[in-house]
Amino acid sequence: MNLWDDTLFYNPKERPALSEEIDADVAIIGGGFTGLWSAYYLKSLDSTLRIVILEGERIGFGASGRNGGWCSALYPTTHGYDEVRPHLIESIDAIGTFAQSHAPEVGFVKSGTITVARNKAQLKRIHASSSLHETYLSKGALLGRIGMKGALGGLYTPDCAVIHPGRLVRALAEYVEKLGVIIYEKTRALTIEPNRVTTSNATVRATSIIKATEVFSQNPRSHAPIYSLMVATEPLTDEIWSEIGLAHRETFSEALHLVNYGQRTIDNRLAVGGRGARYLFGSRLRAQHEMEYRVHQEIIELVREWFPALKRTKFTHRWGGAVSIPRDWHPYINWDRASGIARAGGYSGDGVTLSHLAGKTLAHLILEREHPITSLPHVNWRNPLWEREPLRWLGVNGSVLATDLADREEELTRRPSLIAKTLNSFIRV
Numbered sequence: 001m002n003l004w005d006d007t008l009f010y011n012p013k014e015r016p017a018l019s020e021e022i023d024a025d026v027a028i029i030g031g032g033f034t035g036l037w038s039a040y041y042l043k044s045l046d047s048t049l050r051i052v053i054l055e056g057e058r059i060g061f062g063a064s065g066r067n068g069g070w071c072s073a074l075y076p077t078t079h080g081y082d083e084v085r086p087h088l089i090e091s092i093d094a095i096g097t098f099a100q101s102h103a104p105e106v107g108f109v110k111s112g113t114i115t116v117a118r119n120k121a122q123l124k125r126i127h128a129s130s131s132l133h134e135t136y137l138s139k140g141a142l143l144g145r146i147g148m149k150g151a152l153g154g155l156y157t158p159d160c161a162v163i164h165p166g167r168l169v170r171a172l173a174e175y176v177e178k179l180g181v182i183i184y185e186k187t188r189a190l191t192i193e194p195n196r197v198t199t200s201n202a203t204v205r206a207t208s209i210i211k212a213t214e215v216f217s218q219n220p221r222s223h224a225p226i227y228s229l230m231v232a233t234e235p236l237t238d239e240i241w242s243e244i245g246l247a248h249r250e251t252f253s254e255a256l257h258l259v260n261y262g263q264r265t266i267d268n269r270l271a272v273g274g275r276g277a278r279y280l281f282g283s284r285l286r287a288q289h290e291m292e293y294r295v296h297q298e299i300i301e302l303v304r305e306w307f308p309a310l311k312r313t314k315f316t317h318r319w320g321g322a323v324s325i326p327r328d329w330h331p332y333i334n335w336d337r338a339s340g341i342a343r344a345g346g347y348s349g350d351g352v353t354l355s356h357l358a359g360k361t362l363a364h365l366i367l368e369r370e371h372p373i374t375s376l377p378h379v380n381w382r383n384p385l386w387e388r389e390p391l392r393w394l395g396v397n398g399s400v401l402a403t404d405l406a407d408r409e410e411e412l413t414r415r416p417s418l419i420a421k422t423l424n425s426f427i428r429v
């Protein structure tokens with residue numbers, strides 16, 4: 001079961017489905033962070049707007065309710081990053097202000113993130129890739145923060161906060177409702193045309209429409225859904241925490257090529273996620289894929305290798321979801337004034353902060369309010385399409401395999417991987 005759903009400690013609100021024709025100024029499809037932050041900023045700019053959100057399942061069903069809870073300044077591409085970065089940092093702080101004022105149960109703490117190198121190849125790579133925003137941590141300094149076995153050195157950046165995403169997405173939904181936004185659950189948009197969204201029960205007529213469905217978007221060539229799976233331990237004792245460290249709840253990862261990410265939760269568990277699951281032919285999504293036993297076991301083994309004190313600890317939760325990867329790894333925040341249709345996504349696993357920036361940007365674009373964020377490089381970005389199948393299947397799954405091999409190569413040779421170097425020009429998974 002998803003840890004975040006299981007540790008809400010209240011019964012989440014259930015909302016009715018749309019049952020009759022309605023008119024709105026803005027109809028938002030998708031009740032995740034993108035849809036909800038869009039509603040929040042639209043209402044902040046013009047409180048008279050009639051806004052409806054149509055959510056196919058329940059609030060928090062998508063990636064916003066399942067993620068690793070890293071609210072970071074990460075951006076999936078280097079293109080435009082210097083320009084976007086200050087706005088991502090502003091977004092982290094805005095999410096923090098919201099959480100501290102309206103949802104302290106989210107446990108927002110901005111204590112930064114640590115990348116740990118555990119072999120010489122990783123150490124060389126983090127030295128080579130470190131930026132002005134990161135501080136190098138010697139082995140001694142690193143071990144004072146995180147007691148990871150085999151750690152040789154690491155990087156630290158203060159620009160990351162930790163959250164309980166399940167609590168944030170639900171608190172945000174309840175907050176926008178207080179502002180007058182109407183949310184319909186179990187209401188799937190079947191067709192979206194200019195000024196008109198149809199669902200199985202009724203139609204919404206709207207001046208503007210926002211597609212905020214990220215990985216659930218329909219065009220199979222617009223993005224590759226890549227599964228990321230997570231596990232969490234039972235709450236750990238103070239004795240174990242004194243060995244692991246993370247006293248300030250810093251998020252952390254090992255400098256592997258295969259993406260991995262961890263956090264100390266607000267209730268003192270360790271929650272860790274990673275990629276490595278197969279990509280499904282035709283960009284399909286399949287719920288069973290979120291529970292792939294092999295991948296969960298591999299993550300548990302990695303966590304126990306990092307922290308031997310967890311040898312006998314129970315892993316009480318296993319879950320997962322898919323992240324949306326465009327062919328060029330470039331996020332998009334698009335607004336077509338002529339059709340009145342907007343969309344945002346392609347966050348490639350870095351969507352907690354980016355979805356906030358996207359919502360704020362969409363609100364300014366739709367209401368034609370000037371703001372520097374409306375001319376950032378991802379605004380009205382056109383992503384190239386992925387290759388047709390079976391090329392896409394071969395390419396993506398080949399890359400997942402090669403990424404794993406690259407990590408093994410580095411462990412053996414202690415030199416930065418040649419496989420990864422070749423792979424980087426094609427895809428990162």
Ligand SMILES: Cc1cc2nc3c(=O)[nH]c(=O)nc-3n(C[C@H](O)[C@H](O)[C@H](O)COP(=O)(O)OP(=O)(O)OC[C@H]3O[C@@H](n4cnc5c(N)ncnc54)[C@H](O)[C@@H]3O)c2cc1C
Nearest residue numbers: 030032033034056062063064067068070189321350351352
């Ligand atoms: C396991 C995992 C770990 C992650 N970890 C991190 C992390 O630590 N940090 C980070 O920055 N990012 C992370 N991400 C990515 C991040 O969670 C997402 O990028 C972000 O939450 C996307 O938000 P969203 O609102 O755009 O989409 P979602 O939260 O997926 O919301 C889309 C909603 O649209 C609804 N929907 C879909 N189709 C329709 C339809 N036709 N009609 C009506 N509703 C529809 C869905 O039910 C869903 O609720 C992770 C993702 C996963 C899966």
